[in-house]
Amino acid sequence: MTGPLGPVYRSIDALVAHAQAHLGLDADDAVWARNQVFALYGLDSYGADDADADVAPAGAPGDVDRLVGAFLDAAETAGLIGPGERGSRTDAVMGALSPRPSWVRRRFAETERADGGMAAMRWLYDTCVADTYVKRAQLEANPRFDSHGLTVTINLAKPEFRTQAKAAAGNSVSGGYPKCTICLENEGFAGRDKRTLRTVPVTLGGQEWFWQFSPYGYFDQHGICVNDEHTPMHVDRATFGRLLDFVDRFPGYFLGCNAALPRIGGSVLAHDHYQGGGEILPMAKASARTTLSVPGTPGATVEILDWPGTALRVVSPQREAIVDVCDAIRVAWESYDDPAAGIASHDADGNRQSAVSPTVIRTSRGYEMGLILRNNAVSDDCPEGVFHAHPEYWPIKQEPIGLIEAQGLFILPGRLVGELGRIEDALAQGAGLPEDMGEFRLVWDELTDALDGVRDRDAISAAVRDELGSVCRRILGNTAVFKDGGQTLSFLEGLGFAVA
Numbered sequence: 001m002t003g004p005l006g007p008v009y010r011s012i013d014a015l016v017a018h019a020q021a022h023l024g025l026d027a028d029d030a031v032w033a034r035n036q037v038f039a040l041y042g043l044d045s046y047g048a049d050d051a052d053a054d055v056a057p058a059g060a061p062g063d064v065d066r067l068v069g070a071f072l073d074a075a076e077t078a079g080l081i082g083p084g085e086r087g088s089r090t091d092a093v094m095g096a097l098s099p100r101p102s103w104v105r106r107r108f109a110e111t112e113r114a115d116g117g118m119a120a121m122r123w124l125y126d127t128c129v130a131d132t133y134v135k136r137a138q139l140e141a142n143p144r145f146d147s148h149g150l151t152v153t154i155n156l157a158k159p160e161f162r163t164q165a166k167a168a169a170g171n172s173v174s175g176g177y178p179k180c181t182i183c184l185e186n187e188g189f190a191g192r193d194k195r196t197l198r199t200v201p202v203t204l205g206g207q208e209w210f211w212q213f214s215p216y217g218y219f220d221q222h223g224i225c226v227n228d229e230h231t232p233m234h235v236d237r238a239t240f241g242r243l244l245d246f247v248d249r250f251p252g253y254f255l256g257c258n259a260a261l262p263r264i265g266g267s268v269l270a271h272d273h274y275q276g277g278g279e280i281l282p283m284a285k286a287s288a289r290t291t292l293s294v295p296g297t298p299g300a301t302v303e304i305l306d307w308p309g310t311a312l313r314v315v316s317p318q319r320e321a322i323v324d325v326c327d328a329i330r331v332a333w334e335s336y337d338d339p340a341a342g343i344a345s346h347d348a349d350g351n352r353q354s355a356v357s358p359t360v361i362r363t364s365r366g367y368e369m370g371l372i373l374r375n376n377a378v379s380d381d382c383p384e385g386v387f388h389a390h391p392e393y394w395p396i397k398q399e400p401i402g403l404i405e406a407q408g409l410f411i412l413p414g415r416l417v418g419e420l421g422r423i424e425d426a427l428a429q430g431a432g433l434p435e436d437m438g439e440f441r442l443v444w445d446e447l448t449d450a451l452d453g454v455r456d457r458d459a460i461s462a463a464v465r466d467e468l469g470s471v472c473r474r475i476l477g478n479t480a481v482f483k484d485g486g487q488t489l490s491f492l493e494g495l496g497f498a499v500a
């Protein structure tokens with residue numbers, strides 16, 4: 001076949017070879033699978049020349065981006081797809097070449113039995129990269145650096161939701177099926193381009209939940225654990241046990257839960273879920289400013305973390321101790337009031353506005369459960385929240401600060417690449433702040449102070465990274481409900497804990 005369809009057929013052959021190498025496609029199913037893809041485009045002229053064409057041996061799971069790209073280019077040239085259809089066509093073609101959920105779950109269970117939970121997760125992640133559900137190349141393209149004890153990333157793929165109303169709208173689904181974007185019924189659902197989504201079951205606290213990797217993850221092996229039932233988010237005593245169940249089975253991951261309040265994380269509040277994955281976030285490495293013992297619970301400690309937000313760490317090798325101590329802190333915080341500090345556990349209408357965000361890892365000390373205290377009070381000066389990012393920082397980050405950012409991994413909006421680029425250009429030229437960028441005045445003034453006339457490009461870039469880390473750290477400081485360690489200590493001593 002020498003016509004325009006030749007490259008299309010060869011690119012499909014390469015994808016079929018990729019599916020055999022990385023997606024469990026049986027050799028006996030290869031012709032059948034190829035025909036499934038042909039059916040999507042009414043292709044019926046595959047000939048001997050096409051079959052004889054060299055198909056490069058399959059490479060790594062992530063090579064799928066190059067292979068799919070070659071297919072889309074060829075299909076566009078041949079007029080099979082129009083411009084603007086690449087995303088949905090990728091999902092359609094890879095959906096036809098991806099294994100059924102039952103096979104994924106069997107293989108996951110076999111890998112876990114043979115090599116443990118972490119090896120099974122690694123295998124599942126590679127599979128989800130290979131079927132294009134996880135956009136690994138986009139994750140790797142995001143700028144990322146460490147600054148001021150935090151990790152800062154700029155997410156080029158994620159749309160920015162500058163208000164909670166927009167975040168909620170982005171997570172809702174019209175039509176009622178599936179009920180929301182994270183419901184189990186999304187597995188294979190073409191209506192949201194989720195033909196390649198694959199999940200595995202996990203049992204948490206005796207309930208049926210499932211795990212899935214996030215398509216636009218913020219870090220390595222980022223995923224969510226979701227209740228099989230579409231039931232609202234909540235944090236209670238049982239939450240701690242569920243988180244422990246997960247890290248018992250997958251000890252190299254962290255798992256945490258956003259405070260179940262609006263404006264705290266851009267999360268889907270309508271459906272109970274946790275977030276976790278394969279990176280230990282900066283807060284987990286924070287040192288203890290003060291350590292307290294727990295009367296009656298030997299071996300358990302509570303640490304006040306050296307951290308800009310208000311964060312505690314409950315440490316014990318014993319599950320029961322973790323659950324008891326964490327729940328005591330949760331219950332106390334949810335009804336804690338301190339008018340002088342602006343902390344009101346309930347608003348004027350009696351709605352709860354205090355909550356904890358728990359997050360757990362396993363270490364040589366046992367379980368380490370981080371507890372981030374959050375409060376949703378508003379004031380005239382801070383209508384979006386007193387303990388949220390304050391308006392002067394909104395040009396950098398206006399979205400709610402959720403579980404991942406509260407732990408020190410910031411996800412900044414992609415627009416900043418262009419905006420900061422213009423600021424860097426102006427600094428290098430010795431010009432002023434561009435007229436249409438007035439909202440960046442604070443950042444600009446701090447940068448010109450720091451640079452003191454230096455116009456070297458590398459120095460400017462370093463100063464911008466430093467400024468971003470500094471702003472993110474101040475935003476975490478905004479979210480702190482106790483502005484100094486003494487207040488945190490008084491709160492904990494009120495619970496009967498004693499400085500060790």
Ligand SMILES: [Zn+2]
Pocket residue numbers: 179180181182183184229230231270271
């Ligand atoms: Zn749902």
